[in-house]
Amino acid sequence: MMDPFGGRKGPVIAISNLDTRLRVGIWDHEREFQPVHVNLVMAPDAARLLPGGGGIDYRPIVRWVKEEWPCAPHTPLLETRLRELIDYVFACDLGVVWLDAALSKPQACPEARGVGVRMALSRDDHAVWFAR
Numbered sequence: 012m013m014d015p016f017g018g019r020k021g022p023v024i025a026i027s028n029l030d031t032r033l034r035v036g037i038w039d040h041e042r043e044f045q046p047v048h049v050n051l052v053m054a055p056d057a058a059r060l061l062p063g064g065g066g067i068d069y070r071p072i073v074r075w076v077k078e079e080w081p082c083a084p085h086t087p088l089l090e091t092r093l094r095e096l097i098d099y100v101f102a103c104d105l106g107v108v109w110l111d112a113a114l115s116k117p118q119a120c121p122e123a124r125g126v127g128v129r130m131a132l133s134r135d136d137h138a139v140w141f142a143r
Contacts, residue, residue: 024067026051031076034085035092036116042085046117047092048125049076053100054109071103089114093128094141101137109133 029051032044055067076096086092096112115127132140 024053029076032081035089037087048115050113052111053107055106056108059106067104089128101134
């Protein structure tokens with residue numbers, strides 16, 4: 012059975028159904044803004060779990076998702092947006108050691124609540140897979 016928390020023990024920080032508007036998709040109408048749901052589960056490093064460790068300050072992440080990210084130009088792939096989100100979270104808070112990120116376009120398919128992408132990875136995996 013797959014461990015949904017990447018083997019991490021202790022509390023995680025979850026942001027559920029954070030709404031933003033992005034220009035993403037392959038269809039002409041998706042060149043305009045459309046709603047996108049963001050879900051994040053973040054595991055802090057062990058030091059952040061100690062008394063006075065500070066946890067994870069999710070406010071800069073929420074602000075970026077809601078205010079800055081929508082300024083990005085159109086891109087055809089939701090996978091590109093997912094990578095941008097993952098890159099931002101790991102760069103924003105060095106105390107995040109594991110992340111599960113998901114994006115969903117709720118208007119993409121009338122028969123479904125949404126169509127989306129999801130990826131879970133550690134900071135170390137991110138550094139290896141997406142080294143610049």
